[in-house]
Amino acid sequence: MFIFCVALGATASFFSMASTVVPGNSGGWRLTDIHPHRGGIQAPENTLYGFKRNMRDGVSLDMDIRKTVEGDIVVIHDKNTVRTCDKDWIVAQKTVKELKTLDAGHQFDPERDESFPLRGKGIRIPTLSEVFKLFSEQKKPGATMWIDTKDDESYPFEENQGMYDRLVKLIGKYDLWNEAHIEVARAEEAESLRSRDSRIRVIFWAGNADKALDALNYPHYIRIGVSRSAAASVADQVRASGKKLHVYDRRYTQSTWDELKLYKPDSLGTEYYGKLIEFMGL
DSSP states (O other): OEEEEEEOSSOOOOOTGGGSBOTTOTTOOBOOEEEEGGGOTTSOTTSHHHHHHHHHTTOOEEEEEEEOTTSOEEEOSSSBSTTTSSSOOBGGGSOHHHHTTSOTTTTOOTTSSSOOTTTTSOOOOOBHHHHHHHHHHHOOTTOOEEEEEOOBTTBOGGGGHHHHHHHHHHHHHTTOTTTEEEEESSHHHHHHHHHHOTTOEEEEEESSHHHHHHGGGSSSEEEEEEOHHHHHHHHHHHHHTTOEEEEEOSSOOHHHHHHHHHHOOSEEEESOHHHHHHHHTO
C-alpha cells in the first residue's frame, strides 16, 4: 500500500536537488523533496545521529514526538523505550534527565546479525528543542520537517494540549513556521493546533481514499492511505485541485519507482532513501 499526502494552503519550497528534472520523465516532472521515515534505516531512528546524516545528504527530516512527565517534548515513536533503548520505560512517566540516561542506539542492528554496532556510543533520545536547533543551524534551502504527534492511551487528545502549547512555542522560538509541518490523526487536533497560531502547517492522516478526497478542502497538508489500484485516480484529483502530493513506501524498488513516476508526486517518504536517490539518478 502506498500512503499519499496532498498539501493545501502552503507555498512549497524546494531543495537544490529537488529542482532536478527526474530522469526518464518526459513530462518534466520535478520532485520537491525526500523524507526519510524517522531518519531512515541507516541510523537509529529518531536520533540526532540519524538527523545529522539526513541533513548532510540534503533530505528533509521526519520524526515522532511525545511528552515527558514534566511536559517537555522528546523525539521518540513508541510510548515506551524497550524497542529502541536499553530499558523499558514509559516515556510519559519519565523526565528528560532520566530519558537522557538511556542508550538510544542500543537496539540498532542494521545487518540483523546481532552486532549492534552503535551500542555504548553515546546516542541519546533528543528533545525536540535539540532537533530544532540542529535544523536551524544546518538546514538547506527548501528543507522541511514532518513531526508526528503521538496520541494514544498513554495520553489522550485532551491531555495533549500542554504539548501543543510547548510545540507551537518552540516553532516560534526557532522561526520554523514555513519548515515545520505537524502530522495529526484527527480534525480536532488540527483545529487545536491552528487555533494557537494560524501559521501552523498541519498534516492530516486519513485512512481511505474517500476520506482523503473529502479532506481536499481542508486548510492543511493531508496524508492519505490508499490501495495501489486506487492511487492513480486519487493522484489525478489531487493534481487537478492544485494541491501537493506525497507518497510513502517503506522500500522502493525499481518497478515501484517506475510506477510512481506516473503519479508525479511532489515528495516521497521511505526508510530506504539512499536507494531512492539512486533510482532518481541524483
